[in-house]
Amino acid sequence: MDISKYTVEDFVNDPGFVEWAKKIDSERSAHWEDLISRRPDKSDEVRQAKEIVLSLHFKKAPMPESDLEEVRQRVIDSIQTIAPLQPTRQPASRRLASAWMRTAAAVSALLVAGWVLAFLLSTGNMVTESTAYGEKKVLTLPDGSIITLNANSEIAYHGNWKNGDEREVTLIGEGYFVVKETHRNNEKVKFLVNAGDVTVEVVGTSFNVKQRDEEVEVTLEKGKVNLKSKAESRMALEPGELAKYSGVGNQFEKQKINTAVYTAWKDNRIVFESTPIKEITKDIKYLFGVEVQFEDKDLVSREFTGVFPTDNLDVLLTSLSKAYKLEQEREGAKIILKAKR
């Protein structure tokens, strides 16, 4: 084998070289030891290639043993309900716990313990928090900022914030933020919220972000925020203003609003102020996971006003039914509102 024309890239791409660089004990690796010792003129390339190979070692996100087991049980449950297995001596889940499996489990538990340790020591770990339908959570971020997460929403961030670092989170759904002002070298440190195609840039303030499909609404209560879309359109918001990004045309639209209406959800109230019923059904679907359909399609463009609890969908549905003289009919996960007969 001739390595006289090998570039750094060629070395890195040669599995034999990689084994040699990583000191993996193999025939190939021994062969490469020999090859390299014969070509001192390639030592520069070899050294660089070796450095690259050794640095191309990736941080892992190990699957916790408990998760591995949980998903495994779920898979077993699912495939057994889909199609019952051929009769077996023991239930499948028992049978799987054979001696082989137990050994494997013990070995992987050790490996996992090592990974977990490496993971805890590493800095790239992602933290995610999410809420179920009808659920709400108040979270404190590592910098002391507080997020109230509305139902069916999710927030993700790297868990390695150090004091004074720029902070960045990704939001799906809706959240109310009270961002703590932090400083580094007397400069205010940014806090970024990514929601859909929109990035909200703040220093210290309170605001609400609501993301639904392509649409993102940002309502500012206090302080100042700058908005930026993926397509680089920008807008600055003042307190009492709402910016709406629709994904169509990549533009923000600004309007003056009563912020209390938009942030009422965090106090367990949902407020509609001349809100089109179409919007209300959208909210219900997002927040409660329930699809509401109106038999009379003309109704959905009507506007509706009222204050309702966020933890009891029935109050809202009953109120809608009364207002338009409808009755509710359940069809699986769907609720159909039709004219009273």
Next chain:
Amino acid sequence: MHNSNDRDRDLWTQFQEGNMEAFDRLYVSYAPLLYNYGVHLIPNKEYIKDCLHDFFVYLWEKRERLGTIRSIKGYLFIAFKRRLAEERSKRKVRLLPISAEFFLDPIHSPEDGLIAYETENDRLAKLKAAFQHLSPRQKEALFLRFHENLSYDQIAVILNFKDTKYARTLIYRSINHLKETLREKSTGVMPQVGDGIWWLSLLTLLLP
């Protein structure tokens, strides 16, 4: 002694015949790898767990129709990525964008002696930084190649390239980028070692 291809083929055949133990072995061997890969593409652990569940149920249901394969690992990575992409377009509301966020965790080899330890640290830090500047696709390609040892063919399919050569080019270009980072610094390596000696000789001069 069986080589890994034979082992793969046997395991796959048993799995296709409906052997639960073989299926479970697939799960135990590959679920952690797919999880690691998935979480780096979509940083949402619960979601990836759901995807893994769906994926393995899908494998079991479709096992007879999956055909023969050359490499289990290659096949599973390709199929899992495809499922992630499909799921994403179906339920895009709930999902973070697929964007590979991989991070390096370089191995130190201080016993090499060639390079002073501090300098090596410095160079590794530079490589790490250079890696962060690569595009998500480049990072993903390097991960699949060097972490998962997948072939160019397999990587090309995963990254939706029409031809294997594009995967090869992408990876060569990425390595070239990393190499250039080293080169910037490499002139400084030896002199720095020399620097230390120079200071040392100055010290001896100052000594009475």
